[in-house]
Amino acid sequence: MKEDFTIYIYPADSDxxxxxxxxxxxxxxxxxxxxxxxxxxARSLRGKPYFPDVPQVHFSISHSGAYWLCAFGAQPVGIDLQLHQAGRLAQIARRFFNEEEDRYLAKGDYYDFFDVWTAKESYVKFTGKGIGDGFGDFRVADAAGLKTQLDDARLCRLPFLKDYSLCLCAAQVGVVRMVYQE
Known part of the structure; x- marks a missing residue:
């Protein structure tokens, strides 16, 4: 059965x-x-937030640029939002991504860098691992392109605003509802 998720989006400067x-x-x-x-x-040993008193409600938080967001679901979830920014993307990819991902990105002049980053970050948030726990040991892209499935996890890239990448990761993904807050 596919699960539903709700993503709450606040402007970073919300009251x-x-x-x-x-x-x-x-x-x-x-x-x-x-x-x-x-x-x-509460937080797990690796820093994943959770509700110890209501374990059947799962959530994940991300913030970047002008937005803060939080995804909620009835199953474990990871979410990541990234504002596209100029920088040393090739150097960052070589440091944090595996060789296949870097080759894929290099072919496209690193155009998909933030799509790869948000997929990786949402996956480690979903699993509860950290960025330092083998971020380069798994692939979300290869010569065939960006993946939508990784082990038992679904990588769901979601439309957001221009110059942002957003990815939700969960075992199953059905309907995703976005709720904009003031």
């Missing part, structure tokens, strides 16, 4: 403090099912 956004989004996502829940956030 709602970042510390309150997760709880507000969790209340909305669960439609009051856990009314009064304090939405206490």
């Amino acid at each position: 709602v403090p970042a510390s309150q956004r997760v709880a507000l989004c969790a209340d909305d996502y669960t439609q009051g099912l856990y009314h009064g829940q304090p939405w206490r956030v």
Whole structure:
């Protein structure tokens, strides 16, 4: 069965403090099912946030450029957003990506760099591993192009705004709803 996800998107400069956004989004996502829940956030040994008091609600946070977002679902999820910025993309790819990904990117003058980055970052958030735990040991792109499946995970690149890349990673992905907040 494919699961549904909701992504809440705030402008980075929102009047709602970042510390309150997760709880507000969790209340909305669960439609009051856990009314009064304090939405206490804990972190795994590698830093993945979770709700220890409501383990059936999963979430992942990302922020880049002018946006902060949080994905919620009934299964583990990872999400990453990246603003496209000029930089030493080839050097970063050689440092963090594996050789096949770097060759793929080099053929396209690193045009898909941020699509590869968000896919990798969403995957490590999904698995609970960190960027330092073998970020180059798995491939989200090869000579055939960008992958949509990695082991038991689905990589779902989502449309966002011009000059941004967004990827959601989960075991199954069905409908993804985006909710823009003030």
